[in-house]
Structures are given as C-alpha cells and as structure tokens.
Amino acid sequence: MNPNIAYKFCPRCSGNLLQEKENMLRCKKCRFEFYINALPCNAVLIENEKGEILLVKRKFDPKKGYWDWPGGFLDSYESLKDSIKREIKEELGVKIELEKFVGAYSDTYLFQNINNPVIVLVMAGKIKGEIKVSDDVSGYKYFSKKDIFKQKLAFASMRIGLRDYITGKS
Numbered sequence: 001m002n003p004n005i006a007y008k009f010c011p012r013c014s015g016n017l018l019q020e021k022e023n024m025l026r027c028k029k030c031r032f033e034f035y036i037n038a039l040p041c042n043a044v045l046i047e048n049e050k051g052e053i054l055l056v057k058r059k060f061d062p063k064k065g066y067w068d069w070p071g072g073f074l075d076s077y078e079s080l081k082d083s084i085k086r087e088i089k090e091e092l093g094v095k096i097e098l099e100k101f102v103g104a105y106s107d108t109y110l111f112q113n114i115n116n117p118v119i120v121l122v123m124a125g126k127i128k129g130e131i132k133v134s135d136d137v138s139g140y141k142y143f144s145k146k147d148i149f150k151q152k153l154a155f156a157s158m159r160i161g162l163r164d165y166i167t168g169k170s
C-alpha cells in the first residue's frame with residue numbers, strides 16, 4: 001500500500017492523520033505536517049578490467065534472487081560517499097575508491113507492506129581485493145554491458161541508470 005494510506009496516526013501526539021496533499025498528511029489534533037518524502041538510497045557501478053559491470057544477488061525480499069546494484073539506504077546524517085563506503089564494506093568486504101556521480105533515480109521500494117518512494121543516488125567506483133559477500137547479498141557476478149539488460153533486474157530505475165552510465169549521458 002502507499003504510505004499516505006499506511007500512516008494513520010500522528011507521530012507527535014497520536015491524533016488522526018488526514019491527507020492534505022499528495023505527499024503530506026496533517027494531524028487533525030495538533031496540526032503537525034507529516035511529509036512523505038523519498039528515502040535516499042545509494043548504489044555504485046563497479047567495472048572490472050574487461051569492462052563488465054558488477055551486480056549482486058538479493059538475499060532477502062523485496063525481489064529476493066533478483067540482480068541488484070551494490071548499495072543500500074543512507075543512514076541519518078550520513079554523507080553519500082560515506083554511505084557507499086559503508087555498504088560496500090558490509091556487502092562485499094572490500095574498500096571502494098569513488099569516481100564520478102552517475103545520477104539520481106526515482107523508484108519505489110516495498111518494505112513492511114508499504115511501497116516507499118526512494119531516490120537512488122548512483123556513483124561509479126573501483127574496488128580492490130577479493131569480494132566476500134555478506135549482509136543482504138547472496139552472490140555476485142560481472143555482466144557485459146550488453147547482457148546486463150537481459151538479467152532479472154530488481155528495480156526499474158536500474159535500467160535507466162545503467163543506460164545513462166553506459167551511454168555516457170550522466
């Protein structure tokens with residue numbers, strides 16, 4: 001379900017929330033404005049020496065078993081670069097050297113039955129050392145720039161981001 005239906009009570013006073021705008025619910029009692037904003041995520045595009053791109057296999061739902069780009073959610077008060085370094089360490093067990101910013105892509109992420117709006121901030125980077133997957137990742141593979149679009153990709157925005165990156169539009 002959409003978040004404007006999922007959230008019923010004010011987080012400040014527990015009064016009833018009423019939808020006022022597409023992305024804002026207002027508390028009937030204390031007038032608190034509860035905004036439904038996109039949650040920031042990161043992702044990173046990593047190429048090997050053959051020019052193939054790394055994808056990781058999702059260990060959990062949503063989209064368990066689908067191919068995803070490495071990354072995750074930004075923690076509160078964390079910078080984009082710090083969040084990518086943290087996620088890559090957690091998921092792949094390696095250090096990353098970040099290069100250019102690729103783009104920002106809107107998408108949705110189904111979690112706890114709520115279809116949350118997200119914004120995916122994508123960078124390119126290079127890794128050193130041997131990958132050891134852990135955390136929410138069950139495997140990894142490098143795909144050629146042609147074959148990558150034929151895979152079961154977890155999220156629609158990945159196709160747009162990958163195309164921008166490969167065609168150099170970003």
Ligand SMILES: [Zn+2]
Nearest residue numbers: 010013027030
């Ligand atoms: Zn309230």
